[in-house]
Amino acid sequence: MDAEATAEIAMDPAKAPELSAELAKRAALGDRLAFSELLDREYDFIFRVAYRWLGNQEQAEDLTQDLCIKLARTVGQFEGRSRFRTWLYRLVLNAARDQHRSAGRSPNTVDIGETEVADPRSADADLEREALWQAVRQLPPRQADSVLLVYAEEKSHAEAAAILGCSESTVSWHVHEAKKALRALL
Amino acid sequence: MQEDKLKKLSEIEPPRRSDEARERALHLALDAFDSAQAEKNAATTQGSAGAKRPTSIMDWMKGLFAMENRHALTAVVTGLVLLPLGYFLYQNTALTPIAVGPRAPVDLNLPVEDARGRQDAGGTVATEVTNNQSVADAAERDEFSLAEERPLAEPSPMPVSPPASKMTGIVAPDLMREQAIGNIAVSGESAYDAAASAPAQAPGYIVAPEGTGDQFTSFDDSGVKVVVAEPVSTFSIDVDKASYAYVRQALNQGYLPQADAVRVEELINYFSYDYPLPTDASVPFATDMQIVPSPWDAGKHLLRIGVQGFEIPAGERPAANLVFLIDTSGSMDEPDKLPLLIKSFSMMLDALGPDDKVSIVAYAGSAGTVLDPTPASEKRKILAALRSLSAGGSTAGAEGIELAYQLAEDAHIDDGVNQVILATDGDFNVGLSDPSALTDFIAQKRDEGTFLSVLGFGSGNLNDGIMQALAQNGNGAAYYIDTLREARTVLVDNIATTLVPIAKDVKIQVEFNPAEIAEYRLIGYETRALNREDFNNDKVDAGDVGAGASVTAIYELTPVGSPSVLVDPLRYSNEEATAAPAGDSNELGFFKLRYKLPDEDTSHLIDMPITKDLEVDSLAAADANTRFAVAVASFGQKLRHNVFVDRMSWDQIRDLAAGARGEDADGYRAEFLSLVDLAKGLSAE
Known part of the structure; x- marks a missing residue:
């Protein structure tokens, strides 16, 4: 070209x-x-x-x-x-x-929220997000990757599967397991 | 877990990225791109200088300018190109001498003259080099602050090798600038030119420019042993990796490393293998073996032994008490030495926790305690101390090493890792001048619980033998740090392996069955050979293994009756007496491993028979661990001009490795492939 x-x-x-x-x-x-x-x-x-x-x-x-x-x-x-x-x-x-x-x-x-100018209204939301984010990072790597791709990057399960090099159902399973684990963590 | 709660994750917006970081990254990446291309070109020129040079910087600048008329370029590219070109034009028209600002005046003629001298042999144009250097010089001025931030592009080969500078007398700052800015197209070229015009010592080979100054203990390959005469092979394990980094640096600089610098076992052990982990912490090793046909001799087999150490779960690493003992002699004043060292240790701090303690002692140059034991969480204080280090000045610090151990003892952590980390480019004037007094002192301190590791920086002055000796006596490891990436591997990614020993005095003994095996040869480990009787002698010191480390050894085996048997049987030996195997006839040999737990004085034994069940029919059918280890073993032996392996071509080695790359998430195996390509280009095959 x-x-x-x-x-x-x-x-x-x-x-x-x-x-x-x-x-x-x-x-x-x-x-x-x-x-x-x-x-x-x-x-x-x-x-x-x-x-x-x-x-x-x-x-x-x-x-x-x-x-x-x-x-x-x-x-x-x-x-x-x-x-x-x-x-x-x-x-x-x-x-x-x-x-x-x-x-x-x-x-x-982890300095999420720290680097941005603190808006008092969003402080609570920031804290909540940070806790959530922290919890996701505690998950086994594949689960964390799946959750972040699906929820943070807003990918479909199929797209996430292509990225992770696994099948769509595996991604769904990871997400399911992650939700179970997060319920316990949060 | 509700969906909407998780959806909040998408609200995590990154903070505004810093333009500076972005520019720096793009700049470094382009440098890396240039070196990658230069290497590619170097590899295809078969070592003949000038046949196909990397694209000249002027050519692509012309191209860019044609583009410039059509549409706007990105800010980065423009910044990179316009300024140097402007300066180039200025420099070629203005009569005024160049003012270099606060730094010492630099005589541009010196390196240029030198380059011209080197260029003559290759028949390339010297003025091109002049231009490039002016460009580099100009670019540097603009980005000096940036260069201070990040002195080195990670994988980029050194633009002008430090040894070359020693020969020609270019002053260090000159080099520092060239390297720091990671100049535009010069990087790949100048290293390449320097190497291409180096005197060829062996026909068809480009070897190190005369006298790299690095000293290696000379050793010969282990010979072929006749099983009847010497059925038992004993060696100490070696988890050092320094040799690989040295070989990589040499190849990236454009010359084949000298044979004595290539320790095959360290090349093999540089890579991590996918061996089964020990299931039980009380036995810290698991053993995995496989026997395959040899790729370089159809009449021989290779026995691959993999020993995998116990892995400490994340977060369970014992607290560390580290004393950095840092060489600040004048010779450290080069970009790949003190500045890289400071950056490396800064990175390591991120991997340390609040329970870890750090102190710093400088020796030679500005000597003395730089930082008393400080919790690693006080990062700012430690960083400030590190940054305060400067090379040069009077050589005063005699008491360096004693001071370091004193601090280590002051801050001693029971049940923790207590270690002195000596960082140097080869000046071991740490206070005890007699080498044996020094090793004795280190060994005595080891017995008192403080270990010593050695990090080697730069090239030109490195004394590999002393480095190894000190680390081995200190129950630590020796590493050679040539790039920031290597620093990350050693000090951050593998910090547990580097710091936490899981076993010491680990020895391997293999006895071969003369009814099955006629001859054997241990590949590598020449400098680690032990006497047969040393195996059971717990007083004999041997290698130590860090958490999660694996050790791989390969034996070349010649079965009885193979056409490849080299030595004729003895006419007068009593064959009946020797060929009476005690074990099962399925056994080819017997494997034994002895180790001591870090705080114990008596050893434990792990043993298992080497049976025919371990044999696979073809190399292709072997597991990836075996195939990759064999590829690396072939590569190392070929670099050492081993007569058995020389008949294997670089392409065969490359293909073997390429087929066994596996997941290779960190890219080390891919990097190995590029080293094979480089070696092929540099040798005339």
């Missing part, structure tokens, strides 16, 4: 997902500009997902940076068999889980 084609697709939001996939393929072939464009488009997405999983701005930024660097070498592994975002989700989730696992050995402070 030459520059004009890139620009053309960029104009048409409907083609946006295709563009990332196309950019990834170009980048895999050594196209530096395509890679730069790709990161530019996907950075905010990676950061958002990382933040939802880690709940800490600094960690999310570090993880995003690590992933951007990692993508330089792994972008070639995207084979176009799934949507690019699906592939990227999986990458972010795996990295977040690794980070969470290593952080799990020492209690990590």
